[in-house]
């Protein structure tokens with residue numbers, strides 16, 4: 310995409326593959342493992358507004374490479390959210406990279422733009438590697454391991470451990486379990502599969518503590534975040550005869566609750582519990598006539614709807630940003646979803 314392919318790359322770019330599971334990816338996994346084994350100066354990167362998978366898969370890979378004796382930096386354009394700071398190694402995550410690494414590995418990252426201020430440094434790396442599971446990711450690194458059938462990027466990192474010759478331990482397992490558990494809604498979302506549960510079992514066997522991790526991640530709602538959640542629920546409206554359920558948060562709601570932008574995490578999952586809702590939407594307006602739109606679906610592919618407006622994600626969970634006043638954004642998005650629900654594009 311944005312990054313020019315580096316001609317010195319030792320491997321041809323394999324391009325994108327269909328969602329056929331781990332076996333389909335054995336070749337690219339081996340190539341990536343070989344490249345990582347050969348490198349000694351690496352950086353691991355993940356996306357803006359990091360979630361549990363961004364941080365968990367980054368740190369899981371960071372531990373693995375560090376245990377191999379590599380010099381590894383781990384960076385994210387935004388700081389590690391409070392609820393993921395319990396993860397081993399979380400204090401190692403930096404928001405700036407001053408030196409270009411030999412090998413840059415982006416995990417859970419759907420497009421280079423999502424690396425924010427880290428993007429220029431990544432462009433100077435000799436080799437770029439992409440490990441991601443977003444269905445809208447079209448690759449573009451020297452080595453692309455894009456598997457939309459993987460429940461989390463953490464699962465993809467898990468599949469790399471064997472070829473890397475790294476033994477799974479409690480530190481790696483805790484980080485990867487956090488990524489897998491959060492991306493599957495603690496094993497309740499559509500991406501919860503037998504392979505995902507099998508990997509989870511291995512991680513627990515190696516020392517990840519499901520109860521502790523769930524407590525640290527889910528039992529941490531702050532009072533401002535709880536109040537903001539109430540405001541979002543009070544704003545609920547429906548469209549398409551109840552098949553679309555949406556909520557709206559304006560800057561004044563954040564101010565009244567004393568909440569921060571990241572305090573909306575989890576709100577959309579509450580909307581999803583409304584009976585009859587096929588698509589749920591959370592509209593977040595900022596002070597600069599910009600809206601952030603989060604989409605969740607029980608049926609139609611919301612990633613392709615998000616892509617129509619320059620966003621992306623997974624078929625059942627996607628997002629986008631759009632300029633313009635909130636009422637206009639709301640009308641545009643709902644119209645596109647209604648069309649999709651009626652069998653249109």
Ligand SMILES: [Mn+2]
Pocket residue numbers: 362363417442461462492
């Ligand atoms: Mn993910």
